[in-house]
Amino acid sequence: MVTIRRILVPTDFSDCALPAVRYAAELADKFGAELILLHVVPDAVLALPDAVMPTPAPAADLHALTEAGKTGLAHLIAAEKLEARHPRAEVRIGSPAAEIVAAAKDLHADLVCIGTHGRGGLARVILGSVAELVVRQAPCPVLTVRPKACGG
Numbered sequence: 001m002v003t004i005r006r007i008l009v010p011t012d013f014s015d016c017a018l019p020a021v022r023y024a025a026e027l028a029d030k031f032g033a034e035l036i037l038l039h040v041v042p043d044a045v046l047a048l049p050d051a052v053m054p055t056p057a058p059a060a061d062l063h064a065l066t067e068a069g070k071t072g073l074a075h076l077i078a079a080e081k082l083e084a085r086h087p088r089a090e091v092r093i094g095s096p097a098a099e100i101v102a103a104a105k106d107l108h109a110d111l112v113c114i115g116t117h118g119r120g121g122l123a124r125v126i127l128g129s130v131a132e133l134v135v136r137q138a139p140c141p142v143l144t145v146r147p148k149a150c151g152g
Helices: 018-031 059-079 096-106 121-127 130-137
Strands: 006-010 034-041 088-093 111-115 142-145
Touching: 006 018, 006 096, 018 034, 018 111, 018 142, 034 059, 034 096, 059 088, 088 096, 096 111, 096 130, 111 130, 130 142
Parallel strands: 006 034, 006 111, 034 088, 111 142
Antiparallel strands: none
């Protein structure tokens, strides 16, 4: 029998991540599982608009981005009316894919529910796919949710 006690939901606050949050919340209800919302602040670089030349992020910016992540998670919980589920909100600093995988291990997640941006072709090659890396490296099953799922 499959037991799901903890569901980890990474979010970058994009429209593509929201359907995964909604899907995970419903699964948490059905399984009586803990819902863990995770936002990862990239530590090494801030991408410039052309996404080609990265520049180091000053430490002060990382602190501000971490605080913004905490605020964003609080707003997400309120906007999606998740308070009754008592979700845990986590903010980590690092490479998004690596931190999601590490969080799944550290928090003993039974499922990762992650949104996809639906990029393909050259855009996916250049920008990479966090969801794909998580699928390949996570210690537990990963459910990917496409942007149009759940009416998102």
